[in-house]
Amino acid sequence: MRALLLATALVSFASLAAPARAAEPDVLRFGAGSKTGGFTKIGEALQAGLEDIDAPFALDIQHTAGSCENIQSLLRGELDFGLVQYDVAAEAFKASRVSAEDDDEDDGLTGGYMCQISSKLARGADLRVIGALTDGAVHMLVRRPVRLNSLDALGDHPIYIGKDGSGSFETGKVIVGAAGKTVEELNALQMGSSEAFEAMHRGELLVMVRTTERGDAGIAKLIASGVASVNPLPDDVLNRLIDGYPYYRVCQIEPKTYPGLEFGLPTVCVSTVLLTRVPAGDDAEAARLRARNSDAVEAMLGAIRSAARDPKNRELGIKLAWRGFAEQEPIPLHAVSEEHEFRKNRNSVLAYGGLGLFVIVLIWLLRRYLKRRGIIRDGLNSTFEGHLSNPLVPFAAFAILVMISTVIVWSIEHDSNAHLRTLDDSFWEINTFATGNFSAETVKTSTARFIGAVATIAGLGFLAWFTAALTNLFGRDQTRLFQRLRGHVVILNFREDMLPLIRLLRAPGPTQIRSIHVVVSDNLPKRVRLHLAKIKGLTIHHQNPEVPDDIAELRLPRAARVVVLQGDLRYGGKGLRYHPLRITRAVHQACGRDVRPRPMRAPDAPPNAAPDESGVLPAAQTTLATTGHRTPRRALPTTLVEAGDHEPRELFDPFRGWVIPVRGRELADNWLATASHDPGFAQLFHDLVSFDEDNSEVYTAEVPSWFVGKPWRLLRRVLYRAQNRGGAIPVGLFRGRSNGANAGAELERRLLANPPLATEVLPGDRVVAICEDEADLIEILQRSEKLAEETAKTIAGA
Structure with missing residues (x-):
């Protein structure tokens, strides 16, 4: 009895002292592929990912014949998850949507869908996509030096399209069908992919169609040996394939993917997806199984991300995608994947929205800074009339139209249109549309055709606008697209008898070419305006010289000289509507609208300071400040004002720092008087007048x-x-x-x-x-x- 009590005590103590045994992980049945195939490697990577994230699940990797066996096992409920090519999965989903009333087939389990799936087998199966993991492209390998434009040229030559039961074989069958043939009509060899590569090396195989990742090592080795080359799929085959089986998408094998491949080759791509079947039923057991399935999907998504980050799995090319991996995606996402996709899209919108808001605020602050510095012009220069006469505006609008249309049409068509595989193809096609060569045959969808028609109409309008603006620019003989507004000469209130002044100023020499801007009044005769328009290097402005906002765009503080003229007395009182003194006041106020710090040279500047910009008459800028020491400085140009003899000199005394009144008649009288008693000046005056x-x-x-x-x-x-x-x-x-x-x-x-x-x-x-x-x-x-x-x-x- 004592021995029994001692044994019981020892057993109890051992059970208390032993650590708690860890709970066994829930085992998930996972359909992969052959023992050395890519599906099995992906399954092993996911198993390692589950271990990395400490998920309460483990994978029971089952080796199968590939996509066909995996989808059939999923439909029968023998697997929890399986790797399946999306075309095979989409066909099974399509079969599951056929009702019993519409199904006239017999009671057999074989049908006409891919992998011989029948609607009876697939009916009621709630298939869901967790995500696309890898992307494969159809490679059509042809023994060199043969190049095929059609499968009709094959004849009885042997061809390999995949091993029966694999997704690659099913893809090869639909490609042959898009070319108008069946597999039975071809000399299709049944073997594994490794045997097919050896047969191609021995010259026993002419064509090999294989669906695998771009850059596959076996294909690269075959091409590098010079035995075979990649042949592009014909465009008609691509279009018929996408129209009949929209589970693929048009893509291309990029240049440099394989040795000696210098150009992109059109083909179709199909993705490998992780598929599951959601348990059906309304009882408690079904609800428990659905909760288990959701937890397992959550763990699988974590394992996929972990496997994608692992450098050891880089050659597998695992990249999780929920959308955009096929032309049409009929199989809905799993609810857990939809939630992850929503969170990702929300974060992307917030990130890009914040970035866009930051860019807008930065542009606004930069524009405000440049405007305060006087580097950009006033908003007055951005009027609609100004845009109509600027040829750069329709040119920029045309470029923006082409760019936006290119991106939209490419995003719509690149998965289904063999002609628009890349952005470059879409760009040149939209350029063709925008120049008036619209063709409904190039694009397939109605949305893309509508955008192409809009691009055609708008492009022709922009080109007409550009041509009209350019013709107007050349017609005025003003060939500079950007007006020079620094060191220029401004003439306000121009009149007819001052044409010699323009002739004197328009060509100051080969080393200095000054831009001349002339502001004309409404009462200036049309013949005078036409004469001014013929003078090169001269810009005509039709503004009111007494309104500061109208002349602010002339950048008066940067002008070398401003000349203010009186009206033409020959046209009655109309010519005196603009008074020189009021124009001078407008010049003063217009300079206040272009306030910015200007580097002014101090009176004690060193001799090696920057030389004067002007040649004959330097721009004597005068800085006037209002009350206070921190107010912005106003740079005023030296302004020559034509003053009448009846106007007292005291009128211009407030502006004596920058205004020079010029009394033309008084000067002429003084010249004549001086010439009458000064022989030297008389000779100069005679030479000036008689110099022809x-x-x-x-x-x-x-x-x-x-x-x-x-x-x-x-x-x-x-x-x-x-x-x-x-x-x-x-x-x-x-x-x-x-x-x-x-x-x-x-x-x-x-x-x-x-x-x-x-x-x-x-x-x-x-x-x-x-x-x-x-x-x-x-x-x-x-x-x-x-x-x-x-x-x-x-x-x-x-």
């Missing part, structure tokens, strides 16, 4: 060193004596930059028109002269050293 060279302009050139320190008399006489070398009329000297803040006073100090003969030429001076070309003036000065010595001796002798 039509191409003459006012130019400046740097004075050579041998004139520095010499009197103006010597330089003037040298230019007169060198007239036989091109002709030049000396006007005066232009001094180097001064530090004056008053634009008018600075101009008076720097520009010396007809100076006294004893005026000394200083370093940095430029000579002002009228000649035919700036190059002629420079050439005269460069060759004047010897002539200057002779002229100096003549002057000294006199």
Whole structure:
């Protein structure tokens, strides 16, 4: 008795001390393939994935003949999960939807669907797709040097389309059927894939059709040996195959996939999916089985992700996909997979939406910054009328139309249309449509045809718009698509008798070409406008010069000179509608709309500072600040205002820092009076008036060193004596930059028109002269050293 109690105590103590035995994992029946096939390798990878995520499930991998045996076992309820080609699975799902009333077949279990599945066997089976795992392409290998355009050329030559019972064999049968033949009409060999490769090496096989992953090692080895090459599937076979069996999708074998493959080859692709059957019934046992199935699907999705991340499984090409792996996907997703897909799509929408919002805010901030800096123009320049006259707008609209239509049509058609396999194919097809060559034969779906028709109509409209805008641009002889608005000359309130002013300013020389912008009034005669339109390098604007918003787009702070003219008195009171003083005020306010910090050179700037941008008349920018020290600075251009004799000078005193009133009649009287008592000025005035060279302009050139320190008399006489070398009329000297803040006073100090003969030429001076070309003036000065010595001796002798 004592021994029995001791034994009982020892057993109890051992049972308490032993660790709790782990629960056995739930075993799932998994249909794979042959022992060395790809399906079995995928099953082993999923088993390892279940172990990695510590799932309470384990796989019982059953070796089968392939997709056909797997789908039949799933329909009979002998498997929980199975790897099946999607075309075989879709055919079985189609068979399961046939009702008993519509089924006239006998009681046998064989039918006309793939893998000889009958509707009686498949009826009632609730098949669900967990996800597509791998993607395979149909490879049509032909022994070199044969190339086939049709299967009719095979005759009695042996062909291999797969092993009976495999998904590759079923795919080969429908391909042969799309070519108008049956397997019985062909000399199809029954063997394994390894035996088929050996027969191809021995020259006993002409054609081999195999569905496998692109880049398969066995096919690559066969092609590298030079025995066979990949033959493209004919387009008519592809189209008939997709129309009859939309479980495939049109794809291509990319270049460089196999040795020596330099071009993409059209073919069809089919995916391998993980399939399950949801238990049916309303009782408690059925509900328990459905809950077990959902838990198992959740674990399988985790195992798929784990296997896809494992580097050891890279050669298997596992990539989980829920949509887009076939032209049509009739089999619904499992509820658990749908939930995962919804979460993924929601996260993608939130991520891309946040990115798009960030880009919009960034563009808005950048636009605001550039507008505050004055780099981009006002919104006034973005009016509808401005877009109509800009040829870049329809060109950009045409490009955007083509790009959007290309992506949409490709996304619709690339799985089912052999002509639109890639984005490049879709791009060129849409370009053909947009240029007026629409064809309903190229695209298959009604949506794609509608988009193609819209692209055709809109493309022709954009091309007509572009042609009209370009014709208008060339018709005005303004061939620059982008107007230069820096260092330009602006003439406001132009009138007819100022055409010589345009002629004087339009060609300042080969080294400096300034853009001229002329604002004309409504009462300017049409013939004058037509004459202005013929002048090259001139842009005409039809705005009100007294409205600041109308002239703000001319970028007045960047202008080299602004010229404000009076109205034409010959057309009555209408010509005085725009007053120069009101226009000057509008210029001042328009510059306030282009407020931005401008680099201003201090009065004590070093001598090596940046040189003046202008040639003859520098842009004397004046900075005016309102109250306070932190207000933005306003850059105002030097403005020449034509003032009447009756207007007092005090009217322009508030603008004396940047406005120079020019009294034309008073100047003319002064010139005549000066010419009557000054012989030198009389000669200059006579030369200017009588100089009849039509191409003459006012130019400046740097004075050579041998004139520095010499009197103006010597330089003037040298230019007169060198007239036989091109002709030049000396006007005066232009001094180097001064530090004056008053634009008018600075101009008076720097520009010396007809100076006294004893005026000394200083370093940095430029000579002002009228000649035919700036190059002629420079050439005269460069060759004047010897002539200057002779002229100096003549002057000294006199």
